[in-house]
Amino acid sequence: MxxxxxxxxxxxxxxxxxxxxxxxxxxxxxxxxxxxxxxxxxxxxxxxxxxxxxxxxxxxxxxxxxxxxxxxxxxxxxxxxxxxxxxxxxxxxxxxxxxxxxxxxxxxxxxxxxxxxxxxxxxxxxxxxxxxxxxxxxxxxxxxxxxxxxxxxxxxxxxxxxxxxxxxxxxxxxxxxxxxxxxxxxxxYMSLDYTNLPTNKSEEKEIDLGTHLEYLSRAFEEKEEMMACKEIYITRCPVCMKKCRKKIKWFSDSIKYICMARCENHGLIEGLLYLKKNHNGYYVLRKTIGVDEKRFMDVVKKRNLINEKRKLRKNKEKTQ
Ligand SMILES: [Zn+2]
Incomplete structure (x- = not known):
């Protein structure tokens, strides 16, 4: 080669x-x-x-x-x-x-x-x-x-x-x-190119890029169809590849979705979900990274802040 x-x-x-x-x-x-x-x-x-x-x-x-x-x-x-x-x-x-x-x-x-x-x-x-x-x-x-x-x-x-x-x-x-x-x-530490998507569900897999796992979904015609696909929300441990329970459910920071999960054997995991679109249609890029307690607490703070802002906005809308 x-x-x-x-x-x-x-x-x-x-x-x-x-x-x-x-x-x-x-x-x-x-x-x-x-x-x-x-x-x-x-x-x-x-x-x-x-x-x-x-x-x-x-x-x-x-x-x-x-x-x-x-x-x-x-x-x-x-x-x-x-x-x-x-x-x-x-x-x-x-x-x-x-x-x-x-x-x-x-x-x-x-x-x-x-x-x-x-x-x-x-x-x-x-x-x-x-x-x-x-x-x-x-x-x-x-x-x-x-x-x-x-x-x-x-x-x-x-x-x-x-x-x-x-x-x-x-x-x-x-x-x-x-x-x-x-x-x-x-x-x-290979990198994954996103231009060619998996052509069907069986081609979808998580790829170990050394620093984290990456998953690319197949293309969907409709965004709603993609969002309803359970596969895109899974978090796997980057070390043992087992499915892990969420500690913080997926939430949006308006650029991407973030979640936290924990592997019983390998600790905390951060999931990042990017919704994208190319010439084939809508697709998801998901990254899964092993993180420490400090990062976990930072994400908790971030989510709480986003929730607070949302509440304030809703209250404002009610009073107007
Ligand atoms: Zn594990």
């Missing part, structure tokens, strides 16, 4: 009036460069892929992106379009590989661009990939930090004179960082 270390550069529109980058939903981050390094199972480099891509959606180069990457509009005009380049890329990848990226956005944007161009996404559920940024955070006990590739490569002693923010050089830096890391971590 080979490792495909991938990095992308993309263009995005400017807000016409303010000159700021648009960060709203449904804006395609259009890929203008794919860079990748192929490593064998011993992390020896066995190939490189490097292509610029002619944009068809955001044809005007965003000056901020031009500044960061050094890619100019005239550089892209003579290049091939995305469907041709992605076909070449997938052939270059071969059959037996695992994708490696720095951060969780590259796999997502690659698939978003493929969907935009109606290109069949070849990876079936579950697509597990290696996010080097995440693994670096876990290994350095700073799970909520997202360090830049510059910082991580410097820390690992592999920074060089090639410019950052170009697809191939970033892929090379990421590959060099990988060579310095604990290899066991790659398999232990």
């Amino acid at each position: 080979n490792y495909i270390v991938l990095d992308l550069e993309w263009n995005q529109p400017l807000h016409s009036k303010t000159g700021e980058n648009i960060k709203q939903k449904n804006v395609l981050f259009e890929i203008i460069e794919i860079g990748a390094v192929k490593l064998d199972e011993n992390l020896n480099e066995i190939g490189r892929f490097n292509r610029l891509i002619k944009p068809v959606v955001h044809k005007k180069m965003n000056p901020i992106i031009s500044n960061i990457t050094g890619i100019k509009e005239k550089d892209l005009n003579k290049e091939k379009k995305f469907p041709t380049v992605i076909e070449e890329f997938l052939i270059w990848c071969g059959d037996d590989y695992i994708m490696c990226t720095f951060g969780n956005q590259d796999v997502y944007e690659l698939e978003a661009n493929m969907q935009y161009h109606n290109i069949n996404i070849p990876w079936k559920f579950p697509l597990l990939y290696i996010d080097i940024q995440r693994i670096f955070s876990i290994e350095n006990n700073e799970i909520n930090e997202q360090r830049s590739l510059e910082m991580v490569s410097m820390f690992m002693g592999v920074s060089g004179k090639n410019a950052y923010h170009r697809a191939l050089s970033d892929a090379i830096y990421t590959a060099e960082v990988m060579k310095k890391m604990n290899r066991n971590s790659f398999e232990k």
Whole structure:
């Protein structure tokens, strides 16, 4: 099995009036460069892929992106379009590989661009990939930090004179960082891609991502149908996978649902439930994490605060 270390550069529109980058939903981050390094199972480099891509959606180069990457509009005009380049890329990848990226956005944007161009996404559920940024955070006990590739490569002693923010050089830096890391971590702390959902109930399973369990539901046509599905509310212990009794029932903080449960043998567990929607329909992402008493008390406080606010609002409505 080979490792495909991938990095992308993309263009995005400017807000016409303010000159700021648009960060709203449904804006395609259009890929203008794919860079990748192929490593064998011993992390020896066995190939490189490097292509610029002619944009068809955001044809005007965003000056901020031009500044960061050094890619100019005239550089892209003579290049091939995305469907041709992605076909070449997938052939270059071969059959037996695992994708490696720095951060969780590259796999997502690659698939978003493929969907935009109606290109069949070849990876079936579950697509597990290696996010080097995440693994670096876990290994350095700073799970909520997202360090830049510059910082991580410097820390690992592999920074060089090639410019950052170009697809191939970033892929090379990421590959060099990988060579310095604990290899066991790659398999232990995989990341799960959410683009391809399970196609039926029997494909749904909880996946151990090293730090927590993740469950992706199949897609539902109606939100109500999904909410009525008992399976989505289960909490399993991340250690023994047994179903656990709730200590705090699911409640909403308006972004997600939270619950607390306890495994008789392995202690407290926090459940997080995200309701999502993609081109297939409505689906649920559930994370289950082992936590300590302090976290449990924080969640109790949070729930009480939400309940208080709700009560106040109701009373106000009554008196109006
Ligand atoms: Zn347990």
